[in-house]
Amino acid sequence: MNKLITYEEAANLVRNGDTIMVGGFLAVGTPEKLIDALIAKGLQELTLICNDTGFVDRGVGKMVVAKMFTKIMASHIGTNRETGRQLLEGETEVELIPQGTLIEQIRAGGFGLGGVLTKTGLGTEVEKGKMIININGEDYLLEKPLRANVALLYAEKADESGNLTYHGTTRNFNPYMGAAADLVIVEAKEIVKVGEISPDDVIVPGIFVDHIVYGGAE
Amino acid sequence: MNKLITYEEAANLVRNGDTIMVGGFLAVGTPEKLIDALIAKGLQELTLICNDTGFVDRGVGKMVVAKMFTKIMASHIGTNRETGRQLLEGETEVELIPQGTLIEQIRAGGFGLGGVLTKTGLGTEVEKGKMIININGEDYLLEKPLRANVALLYAEKADESGNLTYHGTTRNFNPYMGAAADLVIVEAKEIVKVGEISPDDVIVPGIFVDHIVYGGAE
Amino acid sequence: MMDKQEMQEFIARRVAQELQDGTLVNLGIGLPALVANFVPEGRSVLFQSENGLIGLGPTPADDNIDLSITNAGGKPVTVLPGGCFFNSAISFGIIRGGHVDVTVLGALQVSEKGDIANYMIPGKMVPGMGGAMDLLNGAKKVIVAMEHTAKGAPKLLTECTLPLTAVNAVDLIVTEMGVIEVTYEGFVLTEYNPYFPIEEIKAATGAPLIISSALKQMV
């Protein structure tokens, strides 16, 4: 039942070429130490699914600087000049996805839905090459589900079975990415025994979590 | 900011012919006293959207017995023999909807999505008359969003601005129905001052709640 | 001859053998719910209840009932340490998304293609599908636990005649007569209850029944 592993073990679960989802919004609610472990391992040719690319020195932005991605799917890259440089110089493929569409695509991928029907993006470059479906006289864009090989998540607190809780705005994309990845690793600021989180307070059920690393102070 | 009203005021907000959503699963997490208030008012020709029709003496089942519905949309009616009788004798229209589809249709109605794409119901009577969309080589049934005039919800605790918390399995359909109705009335077992629920513990944001009635012991 | 309760427990005990360590399982109401009582020693199995909980525990003592903690039959239950509550959208996300390893349900009819009918008899009994359609489409493995016949009439058929709950969904059927796998070739009997001669099992089955070359006795 105890899902605790080391950062080295965690990094060894990710492979070159993998698609990874990483929780966080401008590096708030991001598993920083897991990111450091992946950088230390020197992984290559990853695809990133994340709300944004953080900052050059914080969040997934550090992996952008380390040139670990061949493709980035995000809603915003404006806070990391290196992502913009790689995009403009053609080094990295960047697909910009509206934030509300991105989280629903991840949810659909994790929850067995065939896609997302949204007005967001209609009449813009986002609709290019996508199916438009008329429902009750209104057009909706069909956006496909997203899944990843590995999800790297942050939590405020985890019990040893992987039940997670959050504080403040650190939830963001974390709660649904766990459902949408084949392997899920959570960096928890605090780890407690099974039973110490009330069943009413659990935000992410432990069944979505494969492994936990300790992210708190040493 | 204080959204507290009386049961009489609550009942007066519902009109003959309205579509109502009612939270609860086999009458667990159902606003029983709100239901009693609607029955006392003698409303007619309502359409019900609810997971099930409860029991003849508990939950929305009491409204079925009072013959208040012309149409019922639910996933299960087997625990209320009166619903079955009204269906078989052609008194009330009953649309059976898979439970996982029903909650997603409500969520789509509340969250501005054009519909739900699911495999559930494919090859069954549920697919009749509906669009089937092939996505990445797989067929999905398109189920349309649901909305209501009024949602009647239960909560374990509400603050005066309408933030809600739940205990146990009383959540079920309650958290999303508030988004999908024009008017939302919550029967809360306990009502506290604004600020007494931690922002981390809120399960339904108060913006989804128009009115609160006190559902606890007198 | 087993009485009804012994028969149901016999079926439930055999189904329980199928539940692997570390899996998430959803049990239907009635006979399938009995399976929880027979999980083999040493296997950690988590039970989900689609009304919104994981970590279903034993029935509470009469003086220790919390009416807000219930199963999908609306009955008071307990939740084990490490359990959690969630809303119906998450519950069916778990189900539809393939996160439930095994679901065990009853059936009115099952076809040799794995089609299943278990939610209505038109004009007679229309309880509704509840969460069954989602479970049948979403769970990784579908086990039907039921009596082999209904008052002597076969429930395992070439084609279902009642409205379907799902097509091509059932993986395994456990009855008081035996264990039947649903394969591309049709029904395959892999285990039999020695109380019933093979010919009687065949006669009680409304479709061809292939006898597995590795046929063994049900334990």
Next chain:
Amino acid sequence: MMDKQEMQEFIARRVAQELQDGTLVNLGIGLPALVANFVPEGRSVLFQSENGLIGLGPTPADDNIDLSITNAGGKPVTVLPGGCFFNSAISFGIIRGGHVDVTVLGALQVSEKGDIANYMIPGKMVPGMGGAMDLLNGAKKVIVAMEHTAKGAPKLLTECTLPLTAVNAVDLIVTEMGVIEVTYEGFVLTEYNPYFPIEEIKAATGAPLIISSALKQMV
């Protein structure tokens, strides 16, 4: 002549007048964020931040910062009593579902049809749309708060030339020169800043500017 900060505050103060009592409002980063400082006395306005909170409060004192409570710009904020946190799916459900009454955003260009471009300049600057496309489609009322021109070049145009963030989305534009409604007939100037002659406002606008018969001074 106003300096840049005065100009931005002038715009923000005027936008704030649009926020009715009891509404839920989402403010973009930059100039739009200043609007929160000018909500008229006596009006209760709730601010949402799309990264996952309702009840955005004032910036915390340096010795009272919680790094886990941030706004959509990633900056530490406070949450007012009665506020709450939620995940991104709920946050954008609130936005897409029409539960946000007003959104205030900046823009690179706005067309007389209400089209808006504000997320990229191809080959030069590609920050991305973040939550802007959802806000423009979902919020009940869209207000653009921006300077009237970009280094003298009009931003209010017959057609946008940059990639659109949304079509037919903008309701009202507030600049340092005036208040412009987007109508079926095109841009209608309803209020003007008397510092700018009407002819100068027209010249700074890259589309026909209808002068409202009820034109008044901006307050």
